[in-house]
Amino acid sequence: MLPAALDDIKILDISQGISGSYCSKLLADFGAEVIKVEPLGGEQLRTMGPFFDDDPNPEKSLIHIVLNNNKKGITLNLETTSGARMFKKLVAQVDVVVENYHPGYLKSLGLSFEDLEKVNPKIVMTSITGFGQSGPYSDYKSEDIVAYAMGGVMAFSGTKDREPLKHGGFQSQYEAGLNAALSTGFALFGRDFDGKSQHVDVSVQEVVNASLVMNQPLFPFSGAVQGRRNPKGTMYTQIMPCADGYFVSQTGARATWDDQVRFYGKPELAEERFANPVQRLDHGEEFDSILLDATKGRTMKEMFKTASEEFQMLFGISQTPEDLSSCPQLESRNFYQEIDHPVIGKTKIPFRLFNITESPFQHRNSAPLLGQHNEEIYTENLGYSKEDVIRLRELNII
Known part of the structure; x- marks a missing residue:
């Protein structure tokens, strides 16, 4: 096995929340040395549940533990003159800075990309914000639900008789983090050739919008707009109930319509009004009723195995x-x-997003405790004495 793919890369992660932490986690899992730089009270993820044993301890946030795996951790008050100066000294020693602060905040501290570029002419700075660093919305606040709305996904999620829906979880934040990690890798690859610094500007709105590869092109190509589905007669291809849960089934793969008929065990589905896709829409409510009757006594496990192995269905x-x-x-x-x-x-955590044969994800250490590596980083990297570290802590700089 080769050394980790990014074992020569050093990263400072000063981000808050999911997107930046996920970005640097992915890079850390491939061997990059990532230092999580937190405010003195800890970053936002430490306050997010769920918590281990339902104890809201900042060291027991499970999302913090997952997203800061494989990192070292220090505390540093960037809003102090000394803290900003110390941060610049660290920047001079690394390859990447990951951040997701509101545009203009770091500039107010003298820590903008232009400021850091003077300290390290080869630095790659990755910024993740709701609407990007420029444009009329760049100063607006954003969160996951805003990204879903402004990115277009909510417009066709749900049914026509109800309000648009947001998907569960924080998918836009994870998607932004994934894209940020990818684009950071591209910037590092380019730097290997020209030796130049780069500012990677990731807009969560654009990330979400770019994922609409089937929906968004409808309008510029044909003037069509995909809306939300009808509340009745449209369950097929959507989530449907069965005896012990829910399933989804679609046409395609190797399965013919006759295979679908045999799988559901309803001979009437072979009739033209159901076999023909256009006519099927006209008889949607009856079609749904037949499917619900066919699956009400079947379990998820049985149907999944039968549909996949015997009929090669999309299921x-x-x-x-x-x-x-x-x-x-x-x-x-x-x-x-x-x-x-x-x-x-x-405990077990989600870890391997994808597999690479010669330089796969590697687990080295669990998420750091708050300020766990202060003494190590400030003495070994910046040359402070242990007494200096104590004094910096007393002055609320670290």
């Missing part, structure tokens, strides 16, 4: 977190990684 089941924790497919690909955290002990 999925709605897995819960409990289902995912024991999913044989994820287990076979070593998706989860056991870590040993100093506060919560041993």
Whole structure:
């Protein structure tokens, strides 16, 4: 096995929340040395649940533990003159800075890309914001639900008789972090050739909008706008109930319509009004009723296995977190990684986003405790004495 793909890269992550932390986590998992730089009271993720044993301890936030895995951690007050000066000294020693502050905030501290470029002419700075660093919306506040609305996904999510829906979780933030990690890699690759610094500007709105590869082109190509589906007669291809949960099924793959008929065990589905896709829409409510009757006594596990193995259908089941924790497919690909955290002990976390044969994800250490590596970084990297570190702590600089 080769050394980790990014084992010669050093990163300072001063971001708050999900997007920046996920970006630097992915880079850390491929071997980059990432130092998480937190405010003195800790970054936002430490206040986000769920918490281990339902104890709202900043060291027990499970999302913090997952997204800051494989990093070292220090505290530093960037809003002090000394803190900003110390940060610049660290910047001179690294390759990348990851941040997701509101545009203009770092400039007010003398820590903008232009400021850091003077300290390190080869620095790559990755900024993740709701609307990017420029444009009429760049100063507006944003969050996951705003990104979903402004990015276009909510416009066709849900049914026509109700308000648009947002997907569960914080998917736009994770998607932004993934794109930020990818673009940071591109910038580093380019730097290897020209030796120049780069500012990577990631807009969460643009990331979400760019994912609408089937929906967004409809308007400029044909003037069409995809709306939300009708509340009745449109369950097929959407989530449907069965005996112990929910499933989704679509046409395609190797399965013919006759295969669908045999799978559901309803001969009437072979009639032209259901076999013909156009006529199927006209008889949607009856079609849904037949499918619901066909599946009300069948389990997710049985249907998934039968549809996939016997009929080669496009078929999925709605897995819960409990289902995912024991999913044989994820287990076979070593998706989860056991870590040993100093506060919560041993646990498994989602880890391997993708596999690379010669330089795969590597687990080195669990997420740092607040300020865990202050003494190491400030003495070894910046040359301070242990007494200096104590004094800096007393002055609320670290």
